Amino acid sequence: MNLTGARRYSIPLFFGTDYDVKLEPIPSCISADRPAKYEVVTAGEYVKSRLEATYTQWDGGALV
Secondary structure, three states: OOOOOOOOOOOOOOOOOOOOOOOOOHHOOOOOOOOOOOOOHHHHHHHHHHHHHHHHEEEOOOEE
8 A cells, every 4th residue: 555645656567477378257157147248368468458558658569
């Protein structure tokens, strides 16, 4: 918890992440009445989308 009042930035660290792993709901958590809320993506696609959303000048390879 930031008690200083000063702005700060934090990012999660994905150490040793397998970027090809599919991120999908546990089958027992979805049904016809409760469909999945999000499309299935890979961990790499998700991390890339979060970087692009966070850093508006992200070009997919380096910050500019």
